Amino acid sequence: MTFRFFLVSIILNLPLATPVIFIDLSHTFDPSIPFFPTQVRFNFTQRIVQLMNEKNKFFYATNAFTTSEHMGTHIDAPYHFSPTGWKVDEIPLSHLVFVHARIVDVSKQCSQDRNYLITIDDVKNSNLSVPESDAETGEKFSFVLIFYTGWTKYWPDQTMYAGDKSDLHFPGLSEQLATYLVNTYGDRFVGAGIDTLSTDYGQSKTYVVHQILARHNKYGLENLALTDNLVNSVQTKFFPLDVYPMKIGNGTGAPCRIVARLNNPKRISK
Ligand SMILES: *[C@@H]1O[C@H](CO)[C@@H](O)[C@H](O)[C@H]1NC(C)=O
Numbered sequence: 484m485t486f487r488f489f490l491v492s493i494i495l496n497l498p499l500a501t502p503v504i505f506i507d508l509s510h511t512f513d514p515s516i517p518f519f520p521t522q523v524r525f526n527f528t529q530r531i532v533q534l535m536n537e538k539n540k541f542f543y544a545t546n547a548f549t550t551s552e553h554m555g556t557h558i559d560a561p562y563h564f565s566p567t568g569w570k571v572d573e574i575p576l577s578h579l580v581f582v583h584a585r586i587v588d589v590s591k592q593c594s595q596d597r598n599y600l601i602t603i604d605d606v607k608n609s610n611l612s613v614p615e616s617d618a619e620t621g622e623k624f625s626f627v628l629i630f631y632t633g634w635t636k637y638w639p640d641q642t643m644y645a646g647d648k649s650d651l652h653f654p655g656l657s658e659q660l661a662t663y664l665v666n667t668y669g670d671r672f673v674g675a676g677i678d679t680l681s682t683d684y685g686q687s688k689t690y691v692v693h694q695i696l697a698r699h700n701k702y703g704l705e706n707l708a709l710t711d712n713l714v715n716s717v718q719t720k721f722f723p724l725d726v727y728p729m730k731i732g733n734g735t736g737a738p739c740r741i742v743a744r745l746n747n748p749k750r751i752s753k
């Protein structure tokens with residue numbers, strides 16, 4: 484807020500806007516980030532040219548990359564596991580931008596079992612209460628449920644984060660929980676997020692959670708960058724979330740920038 488706006492606010496007795504801070508829930512892409520063994524890894528080629536032509540001297544840099552859609556912090560479009568599900572460019576912006584997000588902290592359970600399957604009781608014990616409609620807009624209350632396993636702290640160590648390439652270990656949602664979420668919250672539930680490689684746990688062979696979410700046109704957010712500070716700050720409150728996937732035609736998923744907007748900056752520090 485500028486000083487001038489501050490003065491105008493006082494003179495006109497306008498409410499002072501609450502400062503909003505943005506928390507980046509995305510990891511930075513680089514070729515060494517953890518990967519799912521079946522996916523094409525992020526490869527990055529850097530090209531920097533100093534044009535020394537006497538007349539037009541300027542700096543020029545350009546890069547190229549190749550990657551699976553499912554690398555780094557990314558979205559799984561429903562089409563990833565359902566032929567009739569939305570492709571990434573078809574997911575409505577109302578499901579991505581300024582949606583409500585809520586974190587369920589299962590880091591304690593996961594610290595005791597790296598193959599932990601998150602249960603219905605974990606969600607019930609978090610006192611999740613989802614309104615029918617948005618109090619401000621009157622529209623349907625669209626929300627993303629994010630699971631904090633604590634795995635973010637292992638990033639970018641492939642072995643700690645994912646386990647052995649042929650024997651993956653990390654927590655995920657249980658099949659029962661996925662079914663419970665789609666049945667209990669219907670249209671209001673738009674997607675599930677997690678700070679591991681996958682919404683299905685590492686030992687999964689059938690990706691049943693992906694199948695259930697996709698069949699109900701829900702998306703997944705994987706490899707979220709979460710912190711204890713964020714989790715402690717928002718506790719069991721909803722907060723606004725923005726998810727910006729690259730708009731890939733026919734995409735089964737895409738790298739994303741994912742940002743939380745918080746208005747109580749005093750309690751957050753990096
Ligand atoms: C990455 O891209 C470069 C340039 O195209 C290529 O030479 C290299 O083999 C690639 N590396 C991998 C691991 O694919």
Ligand SMILES: *[C@@H]1O[C@H](CO)[C@@H](O)[C@H](O)[C@H]1NC(C)=O
Nearest residue numbers: 588607608609610611718719
């Ligand atoms: C849920 O509510 C109960 C009863 O008010 C409380 O004891 C418990 O700590 C709450 N759980 C969370 C995760 O906030």
Ligand SMILES: *[C@@H]1O[C@H](CO)[C@@H](O)[C@H](O)[C@H]1NC(C)=O
Nearest residue numbers: 570572573730731732733734
């Ligand atoms: C999607 O795939 C279909 C079938 O292969 C193709 O006809 C269409 O042009 C593709 N769309 C985009 C945006 O790539």
